[in-house]
Amino acid sequence: MTPNTSGITGSCEAVVQLKNLCKSYFLGHSELPVLRGINLDFNRGEFVSIMGPSGSGKSTLLNLLGCLDRPTDGKYLLGGLDISEMDDDTLSGIRGKQIGFIFQSFNLIPQLNIIENIEVSLYYQQVHKLQRRKRAEELAERVGLGDRLKHRPSELSGGQQQRVAIARALANDPLILLADEPTGNLDSKSGREILDMLDELHSSGKTIIVVTHDLNIASRTQRSIHMLDGRIERQVTNGGRG
Amino acid sequence: MISLTQFTSIVQVSLRSLWLHRMRSILTMLGIIFGVSSVIAMLAIGEGASREAQARIARLGSTNIILKTVKPPQQTATDTTQQSIAIYGLTYDDAERFRVTIPDAQVVVQSKIISHKAYYRNRVLAVELVGTVAWYPELAPVELNRGRFLSTADLHYSEAVCVIDRNVADNLFVIDDPVDTDIKIAGNYYRVVGVVSETRVQSNEDMLETKANSAPDTTSAGGRIYIPITTMKSRFGETSIQFGGSTGMVGEKVELSEITVRVPNIERVLPTRDVLDGILQRFHKQQDYQVVVPLELLREAIRSKRIFSIVLGSIAAISLLVGGIGIMNIMLATVSERTREIGIRRALGAKKQDIVFQFLSETLLLTLTGGLLGMALGAIIPIAVTYFGKMPTVITSEAMLLSFSISAAVGLTFGLYPAVKAANMDPIESLRHE
Numbered sequence: 299m300t301p302n303t304s305g306i307t308g309s310c311e312a313v314v315q316l317k318n319l320c321k322s323y324f325l326g327h328s329e330l331p332v333l334r335g336i337n338l339d340f341n342r343g344e345f346v347s348i349m350g351p352s353g354s355g356k357s358t359l360l361n362l363l364g365c366l367d368r369p370t371d372g373k374y375l376l377g378g379l380d381i382s383e384m385d386d387d388t389l390s391g392i393r394g395k396q397i398g399f400i401f402q403s404f405n406l407i408p409q410l411n412i413i414e415n416i417e418v419s420l421y422y423q424q425v426h427k428l429q430r431r432k433r434a435e436e437l438a439e440r441v442g443l444g445d446r447l448k449h450r451p452s453e454l455s456g457g458q459q460q461r462v463a464i465a466r467a468l469a470n471d472p473l474i475l476l477a478d479e480p481t482g483n484l485d486s487k488s489g490r491e492i493l494d495m496l497d498e499l500h501s502s503g504k505t506i507i508v509v510t511h512d513l514n515i516a517s518r519t520q521r522s523i524h525m526l527d528g529r530i531e532r533q534v535t536n537g538g539r540g
Numbered sequence: 541m542i543s544l545t546q547f548t549s550i551v552q553v554s555l556r557s558l559w560l561h562r563m564r565s566i567l568t569m570l571g572i573i574f575g576v577s578s579v580i581a582m583l584a585i586g587e588g589a590s591r592e593a594q595a596r597i598a599r600l601g602s603t604n605i606i607l608k609t610v611k612p613p614q615q616t617a618t619d620t621t622q623q624s625i626a627i628y629g630l631t632y633d634d635a636e637r638f639r640v641t642i643p644d645a646q647v648v649v650q651s652k653i654i655s656h657k658a659y660y661r662n663r664v665l666a667v668e669l670v671g672t673v674a675w676y677p678e679l680a681p682v683e684l685n686r687g688r689f690l691s692t693a694d695l696h697y698s699e700a701v702c703v704i705d706r707n708v709a710d711n712l713f714v715i716d717d718p719v720d721t722d723i724k725i726a727g728n729y730y731r732v733v734g735v736v737s738e739t740r741v742q743s744n745e746d747m748l749e750t751k752a753n754s755a756p757d758t759t760s761a762g763g764r765i766y767i768p769i770t771t772m773k774s775r776f777g778e779t780s781i782q783f784g785g786s787t788g789m790v791g792e793k794v795e796l797s798e799i800t801v802r803v804p805n806i807e808r809v810l811p812t813r814d815v816l817d818g819i820l821q822r823f824h825k826q827q828d829y830q831v832v833v834p835l836e837l838l839r840e841a842i843r844s845k846r847i848f849s850i851v852l853g854s855i856a857a858i859s860l861l862v863g864g865i866g867i868m869n870i871m872l873a874t875v876s877e878r879t880r881e882i883g884i885r886r887a888l889g890a891k892k893q894d895i896v897f898q899f900l901s902e903t904l905l906l907t908l909t910g911g912l913l914g915m916a917l918g919a920i921i922p923i924a925v926t927y928f929g930k931m932p933t934v935i936t937s938e939a940m941l942l943s944f945s946i947s948a949a950v951g952l953t954f955g956l957y958p959a960v961k962a963a964n965m966d967p968i969e970s971l972r973h974e
Binding site: 361364366367386387390391393394395399401405406407408409410418419421422423424426427466 | 557884890892
């Protein structure tokens with residue numbers, strides 16, 4: 299029932315393959331198509347941005363990429379494994395193990411302290427407590443919050459909170475990082491810091507997919523995908539670094 | 541399914557979120573605390589009352605069948621002739637018939653009770669004079685304190701000896717040692733040979749004993765004096781005269797007030813009762829006797845205890861139910877408050893069952909803590925009831941176990957729905973939730 303999710307190795311060049319991916323919502327009897335056949339490949343180590351106006355389907359695409367939802371039609375291969383047919387528990391496992399989420403509003407759990415917030419996904423992967431703690435401390439150190447381990451999220455600035463969220467996303471060493479407007483709630487200085495951090499992660503070999511309205515962010519990525527009405531309008535390869 | 545470390549961290553997280561809403565948690569717990577403590581207290585009071593009743597009955601002897609002389613009800617109504625002598629009650633012949641019919645009945649005790657006054661020096665005491673046999677203590681709830689009980693020799697020679705009970709000893713003899721002194725009853729002296737204490741509780745007598753023999757002095761007896769039944773027969777005869785108000789004199793002839801038959805085992809009690817009843821019916825034209833079977837009373841007491849417990853228990857259980865609904869209400873509020881957290885956890889790899897465990901453990905922590913506090917309170921209430929209300933209470937481990945498992949069951953039942961609801965929320969919707 300539960301395929302070994304750690305079997306996703308990503309040995310193939312394309313970490314993510316979308317084949318004619320469709321998603322429709324059903325309101326009563328009427329069908330509301332949101333994604334109308336997306337064909338995309340993301341390569342290992344790629345830094346990609348997805349752009350588009352509201353209602354273009356980029357959030358839906360992000361949800362599908364994050365295994366929070368299942369496509370109505372088409373195929374989604376993550377590291378060579380077909381996600382479209384998996385049951386809820388398996389999808390939960392894949393989310394925890396292979397996907398790192400970075401949200402616009404940070405989404406830290408308020409009653410947990412920093413180290414515990416970083417540990418959450420490790421906890422659901424049944425990582426042993428001591429290992430969990432060690433890994434979380436390393437990550438907190440890496441994002442420059444090694445001295446704030448026992449603080450609550452509410453005691454940190456927005457930029458710091460987002461750094462905790464990045465540490466949390468990295469905890470299980472996922473195949474892809476999904477960032478949804480990661481600087482949307484931040485002042486420009488903190489935003490720059492976060493983007494620098496994403497750049498740094500990219501150069502260390504992470505596959506990062508960013509959904510954004512911000513052209514400045516998009517220009518820092520290798521490739522920008524512009525969406526309109528549930529379709530890919532165009533793809534732009536930036537001269538970005540890395 | 542879940543590892544021990546996961547379990548401990550689930551509990552830790554639950555404790556923390558309960559602590560975060562201390563006031564709410566405590567108020568929610570109160571419902572369970574009062575529910576559990578009232579279940580325990582109710583059962584303890586019920587158990588105490590029934591144990592007392594059972595102990596009283598058991599003291600009469602569960603293998604005993606007690607036959608009592610009762611004044612026939614229609615006697616005074618039909619027979620208006622003055623100075624007539626009413627003959628009724630159990631007889632020596634009855635006792636003999638019992639002995640012959642049921643040879644293995646251990647002992648047959650005959651006794652006769654009349655009220656009289658006992659004198660010692662200048663002190664007077666109204667007593668019940670009981671004519672009985674030497675083996676009376678084997679069947680009756682009396683315990684020898686000093687001296688000896690009546691002997692077969694006393695009976696054989698119709699000796700003028702008596703055994704007094706504690707009440708008589710205390711009231712008639714203030715400083716003197718009662719043993720080997722003489723007390724005067726109805727003009728005759730009797731030597732005290734022993735002192736007994738009655739283990740029978742007074743209120744029990746009201747239940748079991750219909751005052752069979754209404755002799756001249758019907759003032760409440762201050763105690764009992766036992767004399768050999770043979771002495772009783774020769775000195776008092778079987779007839780007593782009562783000076784009634786308008787009807788003048790009413791004479792009564794009663795041979796025996798009470799016969800106690802003990803059978804070898806409990807299974808024999810009810811058949812023997814029927815046999816004895818049959819014999820009596822054949823020889824007694826009127827219903828001038830009463831059959832008391834302590835075993836039956838005991839069974840009756842146990843039956844009524846069960847009903848009592850069920851009634852009290854269900855009242856208390858309803859309060860637990862109300863507490864449970866309160867918990868469910870709070871948990872539903874908590875779930876909707878923490879929708880976003882649920883979404884985050886789901887995005888970070890939590891399975892539905894992880895979410896279920898998370899919320900269920902919170903509810904269980906609430907109810908089990910409430911259950912434990914309720915048990916403590918439930919143990920205190922009966923003690924207070926016993927102390928202030930002078931009512932016997934017995935806290936049974938079953939009651940403790942029952943109410944604790946009920947509180948756990950309440951936690952599971954009322955926690956499951958909110959927990960499942962939380963787990964089934966769409967993670968995308970939950971993440972968007974403000």
